[in-house]
Amino acid sequence: MTEQSLALSLNQLSPIPLDVELSCKTGEILVILGPSGSGKTTVLRSIAGLYTPKTGKISSNGSSWFDTEKKVNLSIQQRKVGFVFQEYALFPHLTALDNIRTALPNAEYSAQLLKAEELLERVNMQGLGDRYPNQLSGGQQQRVALARALARDPRVLLLDEPFSAVDQQTRRKLVRELLQLREQVNIPIIHVTHDLNEARRIADRICIIHRGNTLQIDTPQNIMARPLNRNVAHLVGHYNVFRANIEQHDEAEKLTYLRWHDYLLETNYRPEFEKGQEVSWVIPAENLILHRRDRPSKGERENPVSGAIEEFIPMGETVLVTIKVTNSDEILTMSVPTHVAQRNAIQKGGDLSVSLLGQGIHLMKE
Amino acid sequence: MDWQSLELSLLLGIWTVIVLIPLGILLARILAWRRFPGRNFLQTLLALPLLLPPTVLGFYLLLLMGNQSFIGRTYQFIFAEPLVFSFQGLLLASIIFNIPFAIQPMQRAFESISISIREAAWCSGLSAWQTFWKIELPLAWPGILSAGILTFAHTLGEFGVVLMVGGNIEGETRTIAISIYDRVQAFDNQSAGIMSAVLLIIAFVSITSIYVLNDKIGRRHD
Numbered sequence: 001m002t003e004q005s006l007a008l009s010l011n012q013l014s015p016i017p018l019d020v021e022l023s024c025k026t027g028e029i030l031v032i033l034g035p036s037g038s039g040k041t042t043v044l045r046s047i048a049g050l051y052t053p054k055t056g057k058i059s060s061n062g063s064s065w066f067d068t069e070k071k072v073n074l075s076i077q078q079r080k081v082g083f084v085f086q087e088y089a090l091f092p093h094l095t096a097l098d099n100i101r102t103a104l105p106n107a108e109y110s111a112q113l114l115k116a117e118e119l120l121e122r123v124n125m126q127g128l129g130d131r132y133p134n135q136l137s138g139g140q141q142q143r144v145a146l147a148r149a150l151a152r153d154p155r156v157l158l159l160d161e162p163f164s165a166v167d168q169q170t171r172r173k174l175v176r177e178l179l180q181l182r183e184q185v186n187i188p189i190i191h192v193t194h195d196l197n198e199a200r201r202i203a204d205r206i207c208i209i210h211r212g213n214t215l216q217i218d219t220p221q222n223i224m225a226r227p228l229n230r231n232v233a234h235l236v237g238h239y240n241v242f243r244a245n246i247e248q249h250d251e252a253e254k255l256t257y258l259r260w261h262d263y264l265l266e267t268n269y270r271p272e273f274e275k276g277q278e279v280s281w282v283i284p285a286e287n288l289i290l291h292r293r294d295r296p297s298k299g300e301r302e303n304p305v306s307g308a309i310e311e312f313i314p315m316g317e318t319v320l321v322t323i324k325v326t327n328s329d330e331i332l333t334m335s336v337p338t339h340v341a342q343r344n345a346i347q348k349g350g351d352l353s354v355s356l357l358g359q360g361i362h363l364m365k366e
Numbered sequence: 367m368d369w370q371s372l373e374l375s376l377l378l379g380i381w382t383v384i385v386l387i388p389l390g391i392l393l394a395r396i397l398a399w400r401r402f403p404g405r406n407f408l409q410t411l412l413a414l415p416l417l418l419p420p421t422v423l424g425f426y427l428l429l430l431m432g433n434q435s436f437i438g439r440t441y442q443f444i445f446a447e448p449l450v451f452s453f454q455g456l457l458l459a460s461i462i463f464n465i466p467f468a469i470q471p472m473q474r475a476f477e478s479i480s481i482s483i484r485e486a487a488w489c490s491g492l493s494a495w496q497t498f499w500k501i502e503l504p505l506a507w508p509g510i511l512s513a514g515i516l517t518f519a520h521t522l523g524e525f526g527v528v529l530m531v532g533g534n535i536e537g538e539t540r541t542i543a544i545s546i547y548d549r550v551q552a553f554d555n556q557s558a559g560i561m562s563a564v565l566l567i568i569a570f571v572s573i574t575s576i577y578v579l580n581d582k583i584g585r586r587h588d
Contacts, residue, residue, distance in 0.1 A: 076485075083485075087482065151490070
């Protein structure tokens with residue numbers, strides 16, 4: 001744990017199973033990603049003191065907020081967190097300005113007003129301070145909630161699915177503003193969401209949580225390319241997760257060969273797996289290369305796999321194509337630009353060959 | 367027109383509101399936000415005065431406050447006068463039979479404040495007490511006002527319980543509702559008519575003001 005950060009470990013079996021350990025550095029955005037009911041909001045609420053887990057530790061900048069061993073449990077008010085709730089939870093009887101003022105430390109009215117105006121400006125809401133929450137759009141309410149959360153100079157900013165109640169366009173704008181804001185506030189930011197794309201856009205690191213367990217914490221790139229296990233691979237939206245056996249290692253060429261049905265697949269060198277061992281492997285959809293009928297290319301020698309097109313689902317600019325691999329029940333899924341699909345006359349029932357890029361194949365223990 | 371009985375009724379109404387509303391707020395908050403064993407039993411108990419015939423309620427209150435009861439004897443011991451057939455006894459009865467009229471609108475009002483609003487207040491650094499004053503009270507205000515107005519109007523109109531517990535003592539327990547009955551018995555229909563009209567107007571104005579206030583405050587928040 002570094003000096004300026006938030007760190008926690010939480011453990012309990014019931015009523016909500018939790019086995020969570022994570023930390024977030026100052027200025028870092030850590031996204032807790034998981035399906036609904038995975039316990040991600042409970043983690044956030046535990047940090048704020050709104051939920052008390054059976055055992056665990058939470059510390060901020062080295063000072064203990066919660067420690068069941070040492071019987072430390074600071075109150076919600078003492079912890080100084082900024083919390084943005086899913087539905088914002090603005091005080092409906094107070095104007096935007098007064099919502100923010102409520103969270104400001106005691107001071108003279110004029111000083112408070114000045115500070116509240118400053119916070120409104122920081123979230124691009126200048127001039128709207130005298131509006132009541134019901135006179136604000138969803139995006140504007142979210143901004144006020146953010147300003148209110150920052151009013152106490154919090155030690156950590158907690159965001160509970162803050163973009164779930166606004167439309168796509170507003171969401172994009174708010175994400176950009178959050179990333180700008182991060183430059184100004186020097187505190188750990190922990191953001192909870194079930195939206196993978198949102199997580200990939202804003203996270204410095206993603207923490208995958210499932211059934212109350214932290215499965216993997218890593219950068220978005222690493223999580224996507226190198227999920228720790230099948231569970232993580234499925235949670236981050238990979239379709240192509242299979243099992244195969246290690247055929248052999250080639251130390252000189254730095255390659256590992258996988259036996260997968262009729263195919264011998266060439267992958268990155270992973271000597272930690274034993275010869276003959278069963279492993280799981282995943283290949284992100286972007287690492288499947290379509291073999292063009294009109295112009296065969298050199299890359300086609302790399303792990304060529306063929307099969308019959310089982311599904312052909314147009315999704316606007318791209319088409320989702322699933323291929324039933326010859327002599328097996330395995331289904332490969334890939335996304336093809338619509339014009340490429342048209343040019344190659346890809347259609348349901350037809351045959352198709354693809355290359356699985358060896359660099360993109362990732363082996364996992366389970 | 368029996369002005370003394372009107373004054374007594376108004377006094378009884380005001381005191382009932384003053385005592386019952388703070389107590390009611392306490393109870394209403396607990397019922398709105400806490401789940402505890404016996405909660406439904408407590409709610410039933412508090413709602414009973416709505417359905418019991420006033421004479422039945424009055425009868426039990428009479429037993430409860432009479433000189434044979436603990437409460438009655440204690441009161442007699444401290445104040446050297448009986449609790450029944452006194453203004454104080456009437457006030458205690460009035461508080462009890464008004465409980466559902468006060469609790470229910472306030473309980474609904476507190477229930478309508480979502481837990482995340484209160485959590486947001488705590489996370490904003492407000493203590494439980496500050497949260498109550500700055501957030502809960504203003505938000506529950508229409509319900510509290512309704513409770514107060516209903517309690518007041520209902521006290522003015524109550525007849526059965528008052529007669530059972532208070533009797534008909536001029537200047538002490540003869541409320542306007544009793545006085546109307548009294549006047550009708552004495553074939554003084556003119557006085558009874560005027561007093562009835564006064565009660566009618568008070569009831570009408572009370573209920574109208576509840577609707578108007580709820581409308582006004584509701585519009586601001588939704």
